[in-house]
Each structure stands twice: as structure tokens, then as C-alpha cells.
Amino acid sequence: MHAVPHRWPTAVALTLAALTFLDGLPAPAFLAAVLASMPLFYLGFGVFRGELRRPGALAGQLAGLAGFAAVALLAVAADGDAGLVVLAAGWLGHALWDLVHHLRGRVVPRAWSEWCGVFDACGAVALLLAAL
Numbered sequence: 754m755h756a757v758p759h760r761w762p763t764a765v766a767l768t769l770a771a772l773t774f775l776d777g778l779p780a781p782a783f784l785a786a787v788l789a790s791m792p793l794f795y796l797g798f799g800v801f802r803g804e805l806r807r808p809g810a811l812a813g814q815l816a817g818l819a820g821f822a823a824v825a826l827l828a829v830a831a832d833g834d835a836g837l838v839v840l841a842a843g844w845l846g847h848a849l850w851d852l853v854h855h856l857r858g859r860v861v862p863r864a865w866s867e868w869c870g871v872f873d874a875c876g877a878v879a880l881l882l883a884a885l
Contacts (some may be wrong), residue, residue: 762868770866770875778883782829782838784876787845789825791869792818795854798861805860814860817850834884841880850871 773779796814801804806812824843828836851870854860861869 760867762864763871766868766875768874770858774875774879778879779829781840783813784840785825786831788828789822791847791873792821794869795860798865802860807809807859810860811812812827813870821847821850825843837880837884839883841877844873844880845877 778784792814796805797817799810799814805811821843824839824846827845828840830836831839848870851866851873855863855866855870
């Protein structure tokens with residue numbers, strides 16, 4: 754029970770995921786736009802926290818932005834169930850991106866990467882279930 758208060762970001766993410774996905778999937782185009790815009794928060798935090806001054810940090814964040822935007826565009830172009838699967842892969846990829854940031858403790862606050870990663874993983878599962 755001692756760890757529960759420290760997992761508040763997970764509780765926030767699970768609550769938000771339940772409110773977002775349990776009563777039906779939001780429009781795939783909206784979820785693609787969210788995927789494409791998620792890295793902008795990392796860039797903003799990185800600038801605010803001075804993390805992007807480290808060698809390669811800005812390039813890594815820009816590569817993430819380009820990669821997630823490309824997956825989002827591919828998902829919209831694929832449409833239908835194939836588009837949902839591509840979108841789910843993008844959301845799962847972002848959950849892994851969050852995990853890496855969480856483990857390294859860089860760019861964004863650890864609470865942010867925790868709640869975002871849990872929410873993204875829930876979104877990926879919801880997208881895959883919708884594609885079935």
C-alpha cells in the first residue's frame with residue numbers, strides 16, 4: 754500500500770483512459786492528430802527544463818515528432834481496420850517512448866512520462882480491440 758500514493762500518475766491515466774475509451778472509440782482522425790501532437794509536449798517540456806541543450810537531445814525529440822507524425826498520416830491514409838492497427842502501433846510506440854523517458858528521467862517530469870505511457874498503452878489496446 755505504500756506505493757499507491759506514488760502511483761498517482763497511473764491512477765490519473767487509468768481514469769482518463771476509462772473516460773476516453775470505455776464508451777466508444779473517439780474518431781480515428783482525432784486519435785491520429787493526438788498521436789502527431791504528443792511529441793510537441795516533449796519539446797515544450799524540454800525547452801522549459803533546459804533539457805534540449807544536451808548533445809543530440811533536440812535531434813532525438815525532432816525525430817520522434819517526425820516519426821509519430823508519419824505514423825499518424827499513414828494511419829489516416831490506410832483507413833478502416835488497417836488504419837486502426839497502424840494507429841495502435843503508433844500509440845504503443847509512444848508508450849515505449851514514454852517509458853524510455855521515464856527510465857532516463859530526462860526531458861519531461863517522471864510523473865508526465867508515467868501517466869502518458871499508461872494512457873498511451875490503454876489507447877493502443879482500445880484501438881486494437883476496435884480493429885477486431
